[in-house]
Amino acid sequence: MNWADIIGADFVVPAPQLPELTAKLSEALRSPDPVERDEHAYSILATWIQRGLLDEDRLLALGDQMARRFTDEPIQARTFAALILASIVSAGTFRAAWFDAFAAWYPTERDTRGHDPDLGWLHAVAHGADLLGAMGGHRRVDAGRALGLSVDRMIAPTTHVWRDQEDDRLAVAQARILTREDLTAATSIGWLAPVDRFLDQGEPGPVPPAASNTMRTLRMLYLLTDRGVRGADGRPRELAHADQVRERLTELLARFTPWAW
Structure with a gap:
């Protein structure tokens, strides 16, 4: 699926596709391409989180993944992990271990x-x-x-x-x-x-x-x-x-x- 098409459709996708697309978007947050990473992956994931489209289990799993990214080699992987974690925490999901990982980085x-x-x-x-x-x-x-x-x-x-x-x-x-x-x-x-x-x-x-x-x-x-x-x-x-x-x-x-x- 084309990321720009999702944005053009007001970020709406069929619910069965959410798990697969969330995984792909998460990986795209590490991309050196600023359009793919910032304009597409971040925008879509942050919007889905804000709208409550990802359930608690999926938010926890995504948050765990972002916390691990603070030790990733590419700088953009580390910094966009922080941005997505901010969306997750602002939506009401939190683990103490995330703060510890953030504080170390x-x-x-x-x-x-x-x-x-x-x-x-x-x-x-x-x-x-x-x-x-x-x-x-x-x-x-x-x-x-x-x-x-x-x-x-x-x-x-x-x-x-x-x-x-x-x-x-x-x-x-x-x-x-x-x-x-x-x-x-x-x-x-x-x-x-x-x-x-x-x-x-x-x-x-x-x-x-x-x-x-x-x-x-x-x-x-x-x-x-x-x-x-x-x-x-x-x-x-x-x-x-x-x-x-x-x-x-x-x-x-x-x-x-x-x-x-």
Whole structure:
């Protein structure tokens, strides 16, 4: 079956074909062809998941497969695994082992390019952020651990400055986790302590890429403490301890730009 035909038919296929096509689409997520992978395989699978066309057993099996992909060799296999897992978790299906697999991969991924001329969108940081936001809002995920994982990603040593709104996507994930009603004020700001230690190690000279990535992520998060962040229902939600988080961010951003105020 032609993938474009499925999309043209409003993503509808006969139910008996779903298992076979799901397997083929899953494999296509590893393709180096950005049209096959992104425009076709991802679009179709994400739509089927959102519409509830895949039953719980099939979602669990697909999620297990995506979690294993975090150790795949092709970069696109790893990053699109995160994106499909985000769809599965957002649809209400979750395994704790998926978070463990994600946590082992996300802060250690070295290829953080947004776009490649041949492979198309890769977006490890952004796709991982989408998954982090979905998982970090789940009651079975420790919010402090999820927030700490976002810090590990920000301050990870790198030679690459994020350029395709990866910082914005990561800040949105952080903000969504910070809307959790079970968060204490201490947890809402305690996760930022590693940024202080990161800054203590700074030296005179050009701003390192990791410092730039961190600074710009925290600037967006500051804005979201004021405006709120869009939830899964499309409505803006306030952060649980917005005032305390905003004050803590002010302290950190002042350290990045001591000459500003």
